[in-house]
Amino acid sequence: MTATDTRPPVDVPAGLLPSLQFPDLGTLPDERGRGAACLWGGEPLSIATALDLGEHPHEGTTLFLRGCRVCTLRAALAAHKAHPGMCEQCTDDPSICEIRRGLRRLALELRR
Structure with missing residues (x-):
């Protein structure tokens, strides 16, 4: 992605952030x-x-984390794949799990 990218910004819902795997915050540059x-x-x-x-x-202190489109997409896809193994709702019926559906929507939006 370049600084001249004209795609609209993507809003990463706060409810999905805990599902995204962040690197160790203590070692961040x-x-x-x-x-x-x-x-x-x-x-x-x-x-x-x-x-x-x-x-x-x-x-x-407070960290103000941001990601690029490509890396955030990778994180959303990884979370979408890993989520069913950690979610009781996904064991019963993954089609009604709001987190899994939200991760999929986020990944689709990031691919645009």
Whole structure:
């Protein structure tokens, strides 16, 4: 993705954030912890290319995590695949699990 990307920004629902696997927050370089670089890949981000992953209190400070579209898509797909093994609702009927459906919607939106 480039800084001239004209795709509309994607809103990552706060309810899905716990499902996304973040790297160890204690070992993040400063630019990733303050949202200047992608949480996962470390690529520099701009307002146009960054996806907000929320504020996260960590060891007396607040991290402002952001991700690029490609890495956030990878994280959403991995969470979608792993979720059924951790969810009682998915064991019974995965088609009505709101988290799994939300992860799928997020991945589809990120692919646009």
